[in-house]
Amino acid sequence: MSEAPQGYQGFIQSGPDEATYMRGIVLFGENTASYKFALTRALLDLAEQQYTSVTLHELAPHFAGHILRHVRAGKVQGTMRSSVFLDAAQAHLDGQMNLEEFHAVTAQHAFRYVLDLYHRLPGGESSVQFYVQERKPRRLVLTDELLSLSADQRGQLTHETEARWHLVEHAWTQTREGHREARRIAFDSSSEELVLVPWRHQTRKALTKFRPALSGYQKGRCFYCFAEVDLNDTVLSHVDHFFPWSLGFRLTDTDLNGVWNLVLACAECNAGPGGKFDAIPDRRFLERLHRRNSYLIDSHHPLRESLMRETGGSAQERWTFLYRLWERLREWQSRSWNGRPTSGRPF
Ligand SMILES: [Zn+2]
Secondary structure, X not given: OOOOOOHHHHHHHOOOOHHHHHHHHHHHOOOOEOHHHHHHHHHHHHHHOOOOEEEHHHHHHHHHHHHHHHHHOOOOOEOOOOOHHHHHHHHHHOOXXXXXXXXXXXXXXXXXXXXXXXXXXXXXXXOOOOEEEEOOOOEEEEOHHHHOOOHHHHXXXXXXXXXXXXXXXXXXXXXXXOOOOOOXXXXXXXXXXXXXOOOOOOOOEEEEEHHHHHHHHHOOEOOOOOOEOOOOOOOOEEEEEOOOHHHHHHOOOOOOOOHHHEEEEEHXXXXXXXXXXXOEEOHHHHHHHHHHHHHHHHOOOOHHHHHHHHHOOOHHHHHHHHHHHHHHHXXXXXXXXXXXXXXXXXX
16 A cells, blocks of 8 residues: 555645645634634635735624524534523524624624634644734734635635535534434435435435535545546536446445545546546555545544444554455456546645
8 A cells, every 4th residue: 555644644745735724624623613614614705805804893794694504504513512602693593682793792702712723733733824813903814825715716615614514513413412323424326415324213314415525535626637626517527436336236245325435526537538437446546545535534523433434443444445345346347447647736
């Protein structure tokens, strides 16, 4: 197996641009509340509107608007027992506090920790920062790194942040409701959603759209050729089964619809001239899949639990699982696919 760094370190080291660091914060940063997601959305809004600095009172409505959308949906927004700010959000939704008052509470209480902690990543501060805090007067100066994100990058990051937010608030909601054992999350191919696999007598619950939930870990690029994929264009971006779905009938013990086996690919790699179709990818792609899965594991709940349950608790076990499956399926399907020319930086 290649010696490329696994997990978060590998994620940052390969192709580190501004968008990679923002993805690092969204996918890998520590968080006990959803504030990081709301702040990301607010920063992207401000960049789009070409702000170069904001006071906390100017930041508050942007931040609060995103939080309100999620609180309104009834999902738990953090692991802490109580929060002045989240209580105020609920009071506003219940008609007990007007919007102006809620924005004042936001400016006063919501930013106490998140502004200091936002750029903190596993292993230290992000070397790319999206704002600088000034104390007197208190305001954020938005950096060139934030303002230089392209409209396409901002769009991708917006979708990815929402998808990540949905998954994390789902995990918190489960914990709050006392489900100690993490339940399995799977891909529903008809709706292209990540779904919670139900206990008996329960209905399948859709968690979030699959493409944006996955694309951050591939930095918005095709798994095979690294071309940028447009999440909104289902003709040009495909959800691809790494081990072909058509071989699933050979396996009684392995579900090829597991997230560990699914990647985003461009239309040409998936089914264009010289594309993959039902072939098994070359071994170098197997190593890439292992690395991609290690990003998902390092990103913590809730996909991590499903991946570990399905493919192994340690990196070595997960590699052995993939490699054995690769060898086994190649007995049935010896044609392997060596990819198309790459067109972009690796992820
Ligand atoms: Zn491709």
